[in-house]
Amino acid sequence: NAGVMQNPRHLVRRRGQEARLRCSPVKGHSHVYWYRQLPEEGLKFMVYLQKENIIDESGMPKERFSAEFPKEGPSILRIQQVVRGDSAAYFCASSPPGGATNTIYFGEGSWLTVV
């Protein structure tokens, strides 16, 4: 998977708690993406970030979800006040600049379970 590191791999949260998912992109990649995979479904785009900027957040739920990619450190996907419907696999991906002609590399995912 070309070096996209996600942690934690598995996370269990009770309803109402906060979940923080981290993603370190491939070294040298400045573009980060978050996708969500619900059971029995394909991946759905959530957000696209570059360093310190949100480029496209059209797939992010309007409430409780936020994402950042600071100048230093990993990208964070934050889910506040989790509900059962947030249980899913969250995949981070990264790419160098240049658009779709560059391969987008995926991490191994973070599986969130809300109990």
Add this chain to the structure above:
Amino acid sequence: AQSVTQLDSQVPVFEEAPVELRCNYSSSVSVYLFWYVQYPNQGLQLLLKYLSGSTLVKGINGFEAEFNKSQTSFHLRKPSVHISDTAEYFCASTGGGNKLTFGTGTQLKVEL
């Protein structure tokens, strides 16, 4: 807007038999197409991609796909499958930007 349709949710096949996983796309603009494979509890691995040029694209693990503009299809094929090919396969597209639109996936199950 982009959309990707994978008509088959599951495809069972015997080992060493050929397989085709179907993918159709819709787009009002130029399109780039991808096939990814996902093994259980793992992330996605790129099998192959079509950006331009030759319509027959060869990928890893013996897979290939053919871009057919008139039929808006990008079917994935392998002439002889192995047990280790058992996995979920996702077709995806983008109109040139960085946002991938995925199909719902096809579970390939290879049996002895």
